[in-house]
Amino acid sequence: MTTTQTVPVALGERSYDIRVGPHLIENAGAEIGPVLRGNKVFVITDSTVSGHWLDPLTLSLRASGIAATVIAVPPGEGSKSFADYEHVVTRMLEEGVDRRTAVVALGGGVVGDLAGFCAASVLRGLDFIQIPTTLLAQVDSSVGGKTGINTAQGKNLVGAFHQPRLVLADTGTLDTLPRREVLAGYAEVVKYGLIRDAGFFEWLERHGADLIAGDEAARITAVVESCKAKAAVVAADEREAGLRELLNFGHTFGHALEAAAGYDGTLLHGEAVSVGMVQALELSRRLGFCMGQEAERARSHLSAMGLMARVADIPGASKWQADELLASMRRDKKARDGNIRFVLARAIGDAFTSDEVAPDIVRSMLEEDLSATAGA
Ligand SMILES: NC(=O)c1ccc[n+]([C@@H]2O[C@H](COP(=O)([O-])OP(=O)(O)OC[C@H]3O[C@@H](n4cnc5c(N)ncnc54)[C@H](O)[C@@H]3O)[C@@H](O)[C@H]2O)c1
Ligand SMILES: O=C(O)C(=O)C[C@@H](O)[C@H](O)[C@H](O)COP(=O)(O)O
Numbered sequence: 001m002t003t004t005q006t007v008p009v010a011l012g013e014r015s016y017d018i019r020v021g022p023h024l025i026e027n028a029g030a031e032i033g034p035v036l037r038g039n040k041v042f043v044i045t046d047s048t049v050s051g052h053w054l055d056p057l058t059l060s061l062r063a064s065g066i067a068a069t070v071i072a073v074p075p076g077e078g079s080k081s082f083a084d085y086e087h088v089v090t091r092m093l094e095e096g097v098d099r100r101t102a103v104v105a106l107g108g109g110v111v112g113d114l115a116g117f118c119a120a121s122v123l124r125g126l127d128f129i130q131i132p133t134t135l136l137a138q139v140d141s142s143v144g145g146k147t148g149i150n151t152a153q154g155k156n157l158v159g160a161f162h163q164p165r166l167v168l169a170d171t172g173t174l175d176t177l178p179r180r181e182v183l184a185g186y187a188e189v190v191k192y193g194l195i196r197d198a199g200f201f202e203w204l205e206r207h208g209a210d211l212i213a214g215d216e217a218a219r220i221t222a223v224v225e226s227c228k229a230k231a232a233v234v235a236a237d238e239r240e241a242g243l244r245e246l247l248n249f250g251h252t253f254g255h256a257l258e259a260a261a262g263y264d265g266t267l268l269h270g271e272a273v274s275v276g277m278v279q280a281l282e283l284s285r286r287l288g289f290c291m292g293q294e295a296e297r298a299r300s301h302l303s304a305m306g307l308m309a310r311v312a313d314i315p316g317a318s319k320w321q322a323d324e325l326l327a328s329m330r331r332d333k334k335a336r337d338g339n340i341r342f343v344l345a346r347a348i349g350d351a352f353t354s355d356e357v358a359p360d361i362v363r364s365m366l367e368e369d370l371s372a373t374a375g376a
């Protein structure tokens, strides 16, 4: 029998546990009850996740005497918007909310980021509980307190740091997750190996296919190891003054690619991160920080697992302009005075944040990437 594992996130009085294992949703009332101040929660979810996982959650909450009001948004990145934020907070205020009311996010990173920002801002801050149902959300977005929405100018540009009080990563929810979404989440798992843990990257080279195929032991190991890695970084640098920037590996490129694709489902966040990580390794090579085989090894693993690993793999990329991508990168949160900074690597498992990188080097790399789309 698989038992639940607990990964602590050490943040002083805002510390919390990440619980990882199967059947956690069926037992959510008993898990959540002890961290609630009152007996009322808003469950924010999306209309796909609700069809799979809402009933067992509300049943369990009711059995523990917790009253739940459900608010569902449409599935997909488009819901991390001002319009959906307004819709959710308006519903909460209309239904009635007080400072003992908690917000429960049931879904992937989109629901978690949106619900977390609602929790951070309604009445200036409500307790927040994450029940992540995608691989990406279980290994990354439910942990660490980054919440927010996208704007016309780019990804996650409006938001707040707001830590959850508890994370329930029910690995059984991954049974209903489409393969494309499993793969997108896998990119963020690979990220932990690439930035700080060459041994974990090697483990993924051996066991990644099992994890993607749904092997229970591989899944739990990957979620627990990823959460441990993220918890350690967040505990050391909650507000991203330095070390936490490493979690942004592949994201300077990735977020620019996502913005160009238009958040319409043609390019998922994890897919963009997959391409962006290979680009970051290639940029590291061009700047003389690492050898070419690092980028090739990462690309070859990501491609073998079925992920996109080149700009030319992205549908519609042939229409993009290098300067449009550069403009997005200048709005990245790591940029200083409009000068772009990247997370680069000296080797697999040894990432660091660069000083400002000359835009011409990045532009010529992007132009090469985009010209390769012509033959793709
Ligand atoms: N806050 C952070 O630290 C952080 C970290 C990484 C990513 N993110 C954000 O997370 C978002 C991406 O999250 P995501 O990849 O989870 O996408 P998502 O939330 O859009 O979920 C992916 C899709 O899978 C469906 N789905 C979710 N769980 C399911 C399940 N168990 N069974 C069947 N279908 C299910 C959803 O309805 C959706 O269509 C991006 O906006 C990204 O910026 C945030
Ligand atoms: O938790 C972090 O820190 C991360 O950077 C994790 C990323 O995977 C995630 O996509 C995050 O939302 C990116 O944040 P942003 O600050 O670049 O918007």
Ligand SMILES: [Zn+2]
Residues within 6 Å of the ligand: 140, 188, 251, 269, 273
């Ligand atoms: Zn990410």
